[in-house]
Amino acid sequence: MLPFVVTATDTASRARLGVLTTAHGTVQTPAFMPVGTRATVTGLDPLEVAGMGAQMILANTYHLLLRPGPEAFRRVGGIQAFMGWPGPVLTDSGGYQIFSLANRRTLTEEGARFRSYVDQRMHMLSPERSIEVQTAIGSDVMMVLDECIDSTADAAQVRAAMERTHRWALRSLAARTEPDRALFAIVQGGVNPALRRESADFLTQHAFDGFAIGGLAVGDTRSEREEITALSAELLPAGRPRYLMGVGTPPDLLQAMLAGVDMFDCVLPTHLAWQGTAFTGTGRVKVTRSSYAEADEPLDAECQCLVCRRFTRAYLRHLFQCSEPLGPRLLSMHNMHHYLALMAEARRQIAAGTYAAYARAKLEAIDRHEHGARRIGVAADDAL
Amino acid sequence: MLPFVVTATDTASRARLGVLTTAHGTVQTPAFMPVGTRATVTGLDPLEVAGMGAQMILANTYHLLLRPGPEAFRRVGGIQAFMGWPGPVLTDSGGYQIFSLANRRTLTEEGARFRSYVDQRMHMLSPERSIEVQTAIGSDVMMVLDECIDSTADAAQVRAAMERTHRWALRSLAARTEPDRALFAIVQGGVNPALRRESADFLTQHAFDGFAIGGLAVGDTRSEREEITALSAELLPAGRPRYLMGVGTPPDLLQAMLAGVDMFDCVLPTHLAWQGTAFTGTGRVKVTRSSYAEADEPLDAECQCLVCRRFTRAYLRHLFQCSEPLGPRLLSMHNMHHYLALMAEARRQIAAGTYAAYARAKLEAIDRHEHGARRIGVAADDAL
Numbered sequence: 155m156l157p158f159v160v161t162a163t164d165t166a167s168r169a170r171l172g173v174l175t176t177a178h179g180t181v182q183t184p185a186f187m188p189v190g191t192r193a194t195v196t197g198l199d200p201l202e203v204a205g206m207g208a209q210m211i212l213a214n215t216y217h218l219l220l221r222p223g224p225e226a227f228r229r230v231g232g233i234q235a236f237m238g239w240p241g242p243v244l245t246d247s248g249g250y251q252i253f254s255l256a257n258r259r260t261l262t263e264e265g266a267r268f269r270s271y272v273d274q275r276m277h278m279l280s281p282e283r284s285i286e287v288q289t290a291i292g293s294d295v296m297m298v299l300d301e302c303i304d305s306t307a308d309a310a311q312v313r314a315a316m317e318r319t320h321r322w323a324l325r326s327l328a329a330r331t332e333p334d335r336a337l338f339a340i341v342q343g344g345v346n347p348a349l350r351r352e353s354a355d356f357l358t359q360h361a362f363d364g365f366a367i368g369g370l371a372v373g374d375t376r377s378e379r380e381e382i383t384a385l386s387a388e389l390l391p392a393g394r395p396r397y398l399m400g401v402g403t404p405p406d407l408l409q410a411m412l413a414g415v416d417m418f419d420c421v422l423p424t425h426l427a428w429q430g431t432a433f434t435g436t437g438r439v440k441v442t443r444s445s446y447a448e449a450d451e452p453l454d455a456e457c458q459c460l461v462c463r464r465f466t467r468a469y470l471r472h473l474f475q476c477s478e479p480l481g482p483r484l485l486s487m488h489n490m491h492h493y494l495a496l497m498a499e500a501r502r503q504i505a506a507g508t509y510a511a512y513a514r515a516k517l518e519a520i521d522r523h524e525h526g527a528r529r530i531g532v533a534a535d536d537a538l
Numbered sequence: 539m540l541p542f543v544v545t546a547t548d549t550a551s552r553a554r555l556g557v558l559t560t561a562h563g564t565v566q567t568p569a570f571m572p573v574g575t576r577a578t579v580t581g582l583d584p585l586e587v588a589g590m591g592a593q594m595i596l597a598n599t600y601h602l603l604l605r606p607g608p609e610a611f612r613r614v615g616g617i618q619a620f621m622g623w624p625g626p627v628l629t630d631s632g633g634y635q636i637f638s639l640a641n642r643r644t645l646t647e648e649g650a651r652f653r654s655y656v657d658q659r660m661h662m663l664s665p666e667r668s669i670e671v672q673t674a675i676g677s678d679v680m681m682v683l684d685e686c687i688d689s690t691a692d693a694a695q696v697r698a699a700m701e702r703t704h705r706w707a708l709r710s711l712a713a714r715t716e717p718d719r720a721l722f723a724i725v726q727g728g729v730n731p732a733l734r735r736e737s738a739d740f741l742t743q744h745a746f747d748g749f750a751i752g753g754l755a756v757g758d759t760r761s762e763r764e765e766i767t768a769l770s771a772e773l774l775p776a777g778r779p780r781y782l783m784g785v786g787t788p789p790d791l792l793q794a795m796l797a798g799v800d801m802f803d804c805v806l807p808t809h810l811a812w813q814g815t816a817f818t819g820t821g822r823v824k825v826t827r828s829s830y831a832e833a834d835e836p837l838d839a840e841c842q843c844l845v846c847r848r849f850t851r852a853y854l855r856h857l858f859q860c861s862e863p864l865g866p867r868l869l870s871m872h873n874m875h876h877y878l879a880l881m882a883e884a885r886r887q888i889a890a891g892t893y894a895a896y897a898r899a900k901l902e903a904i905d906r907h908e909h910g911a912r913r914i915g916v917a918a919d920d921a922l
Contacts, residue, residue: 193856197863222831222856230834230850238848447606450614464622466614472577472606479581479863 156295156336156363158395164503166510168387168414171501174210174395176242176294177334178234181209183395183416184504186407186497187244188423188490192217193237196424197483198490200239206459206487207494210241210294212419215287216248216255216279220272224290232292244419245293247284247326249319249340250368250400253302263318265299281325285337295336297366298326303344306373312344319368320356327360336363338397341386344369345378354389364395367415371401379406384413404433404496405520408513411500423493427485430474433492437523439467441485446471459491540679540720540747542779548887550894552771552798555885558594558779560626560678561718562618565593567779567800568888570791570881571628572807572874576601577621580808581867582874584623590843590871591878594625594678596803599671600632600639600663604656608674616676628803629677631668631710633703633724634752634784637686647702649683665709669721679720681750682710687728690757696728703752704740711744720747722781725770728753729762738773748779751799755785763790768797788817788880789904792897795884807877811869814858817876821907823851825869830855843875 157175164170172183188195188203191214195203203211213233218224222236230236233243252259256268265280281299288296299322301315323339330337339362343349357365367386370379383398387410390396397417398410407418423433430442434454441453449467461470461484473481503509541559548554556567572579572587575598579587587595597617602608606620614620617627636643640652649664665683672680683706685699707723714721723746727733741749751770754763767782771794774780781801782794791802807817814826818838825837833851845854845868857865887893 192860192862193853194860194862194864197867199864199867217860221859222852226832226852226856229832230852236850236853236856238853448610448613466620468606468610468614469577469620469622472610472620475605476576476578476601478576478578479866480578480583482863483581483583483867 155361156395158364158393160392162505162507164509165507167412167513169411169500169504169509169513170414170416171504172395172416174242174416176210176336178240178242178294179209181242182501184407184411184497184500185209185417186493187212187417187419188493189419189421190237190239190243191421192221193233195490196421196428197479197486198424200237202487203490204240206491207498208241208490210244211239212244212246213291213293214246214248214251215284215291216246216251218245218291219248219277219279219287220270224287227291234292242294243292244295244397244417245288245291245297246399247288247297247299248279249284249297249300250302252279254372261301263321281322282329285326285329285331289330289332289335293335295338295364296326296330297338298323298340298362300340300342300368302342302369302372304373307344309346309349312342312346312349316342316344316349316353320353323357323362324360327362338362338364338366338395340366340368340399341390342369345374345382347382347385350382350386351389354386358389358391362394364397364417365390366397366399368399370398371406376406380409380413383410383415387413387415404493405517407493407496408500408517411504412510412513418497420493423489424486427489428482430481430485432470432485433489435519437520441467441470441481442474443471453488454492457488457492458495459488461485461488461491539745540779542748542777544776546889546891548893549891551796551897553795553884553888553893553897554798554800555888556779556800558626558800560594560720562624562626562678563593565626566885568791568795568881568884569593569801570877571596571801571803572877573803573805574621574623574627575805576605577617579874580805580812581863581870582808584621586871587874588624590875591882592625592874594628595623596628596630597675597677598630598632598635599668599675600630600635602629602675603632603661603663603671604654608671611675618676626678627676628679628781628801629672629675629681630783631672631681631683632663633668633681633684634686636663638756645685647705665706666713669710669713669715673714673716673719677719679722679748680710680714681722682707682724682746684724684726684752686726686753686756688757691728693730693733696726696730696733700726700728700733700737704737707741707746708744711746722746722748722750722779724750724752724783725774726753729758729766731766731769734766734770735773738770742773742775746778748781748801749774750781750783752783754782755790760790764793764797767794767799771797771799788877789901791877791880792884792901795888796894796897802881804877807873808870811873812866814865814869816854816869817873819903821904825851825854825865826858827855837872838876841872841876842879843872845869845872845875 162171174181339357452462503512546555558565836846
């Protein structure tokens with residue numbers, strides 16, 4: 155079983171501090187994992203990512219299966235050697251990509267058959283094949299293959315996908331050949347509390363190393379996300395890590411940590427950087443705005459990142475105006491630092507027992523900046 | 539007059555070692571200046587560029603005049619502050635861009651009138667306006683506005699452009715308001731030795747801080763470039779820096795240093811990186827080739843750069859196959875390191891008096907790799 159120890163708990167919330175131990179190093183939780191879908195965190199050098207405080211990154215089985223293929227990882231001894239990342243890696247199973255990306259997909263009880271976007275060949279991604287590929291990639295924490303559906307699907311569809319996810323989870327567990335590689339199950343059930351409860355009850359009866367909350371940030375509102383996250387986290391065993399998949403914004407993270415979530419991943423830091431949007435202590439800034447043409451101040455005066463200490467908004471805007479690749483690179487660095495610094499500060503606050511007050515003040519500051527005077531909880535959805 | 543001291547000369551060639559002193563630091567010559575056209579060296583952090591050994595960079599008056607405009611530089615005290623580059627900057631005058639890029643251009647004795655590609659407004663770039671903008675940018679070494687034409691133009695056109703370049707050079711000199719900013723004249727005359735001689739004779743009678751060889755790498759062959767470069771360099775005063783503009787490949791640099799050239803700039807290191815081409819000690823490598831899919835060795839086993847010490851050809855190929863921005867970034871780092879390391883090695887060889895033999899061996903190794911068994915000098919043109 156993956157070593158995981160809870161070392162402190164917040165006084166006024168369910169937030170907790172923990173340590174996860176993998177073959178490639180330890181991870182202080184709560185942790186944000188930068189997304190390295192194709193064995194690269196978009197535009198960033200792995201040493202930069204590590205230098206900003208990332209402890210573990212996420213890679214994706216679906217994309218890596220198609221290119222460069224599992225053999226490329228077997229040949230060099232895993233993704234760490236392949237991409238020059240020195241630490242632990244979690245691999246998503248490919249379930250979400252089969253749902254959202256795959257061409258000519260046919261889904262059966264066996265798995266998903268689909269056409270490669272690289273060479274047009276047909277592939278079968280079954281629970282067993284996903285574990286085989288994740289093992290080849292050299293994953294420290296593997297995910298079970300799950301069936302993802304739109305979170306607004308009808309109750310019968312949501313139940314059917316959840317039940318298949320349960321059967322696939324057990325097949326994934328049975329397919330694991332190397333017990334020292336952790337395997338996480340994924341709680342599904344859409345935005346239906348009763349189904350989420352049923353899913354958590356079922357999966358926690360089996361020997362998974364950790365539990366993820368899946369199927370969120372796919373059409374749900376911020377308040378639905380918060381409710382389902384809090385409910386699911388409460389139903390998961392205290393002694394095992396809880397991972398909220400693909401979520402989300404800084405407010406999402408702050409809220410989910412209040413509920414006791416330990417692990418996160420999200421493409422937003424780099425994704426928004428490429429669109430010219432930076433995160434700051436009080437919310438988002440679109441650097442391409444013409445009002446920043448003469449802004450000789452940094453993105454965030456409080457930020458200690460290498461970008462804020464050296465470049466002005468006016469210069470960053472200039473880079474975006476000229477479509478210069480240094481622009482998204484610098485914004486990606488800043489945004490990634492912002493996320494990782496937020497997590498480091500959250501860990502300090504949990505250790506001091508002051509996280510709940512910190513998180514609420516932080517949520518209010520962001521909400522005030524991004525949504526004017528509206529109260530938290532009724533704020534407009536800040537979905538992508 | 540810009541302080542420039544020749545500190546050593548090669549024993550068997552005209553190659554020489556020098557030191558250029560500017561308000562923003564000294565430059566050991568021969569020096570390669572990375573091209574930062576729009577106040578950014580494509581995709582690279584200025585600290586990376588400095589860390590690889592760049593001492594001075596080049597920026598472009600034409601592009602910076604249009605965006606962000608001279609006022610952006612005046613406001614923050616120059617391009618060094620604007621882009622976070624700690625060292626000296628040379629600015630090209632815009633002459634070459636007016637020739638090669640400008641829309642709806644009308645060229646008169648006064649200067650060039652053209653339409654901005656940013657906001658469609660008309661601009662007049664005269665010798666005086668170019669000096670004014672270069673001064674605002676905060677240039678340490680300014681260039682005179684020159685009239686560039688295709689090097690294969692007929693003799694009358696080449697002479698007319700050369701004579702206008704001379705008149706514009708004197709107007710540029712008269713327009714300089716701050717004598718501590720260096721100003722270089724540009725020798726023109728196409729591939730006609732007599733005209734090149736006339737141009738050098740004329741310009742060297744005036745108090746320019748240095749002399750550039752312009753109008754090459756615009757349609758000429760490698761042997762024409764070598765002949766004209768060697769001739770022009772010989773005609774220029776030994777006590778002043780010689781700058782070969784926009785040239786070129788590693789063989790071009792090695793040859794020009796043999797002829798006594800002190801300064802270079804070229805977009806090739808980053809330009810070819812974005813196309814997936816890397817420079818190695820024995821020539822170019824196209825990393826996207828399918829034969830590198832399983833190549834677990836670095837781009838260049840002899841190279842000490844951060845890319846070659848950490849990444850394989852197979853990984854770099856994977857990044858390019860996936861259109862991942864880390865690919866061109868890592869290749870740009872490698873290529874820039876390759877150029878800067880070549881210059882550092884050339885300086886060591888000149889100091890030791892062994893440059894001529896070193897350069898010839900190096901030229902042969904590259905030639906053997908890139909053109910099979912053909913002899914140097916009759917090698918096919920490796921033009922872009």
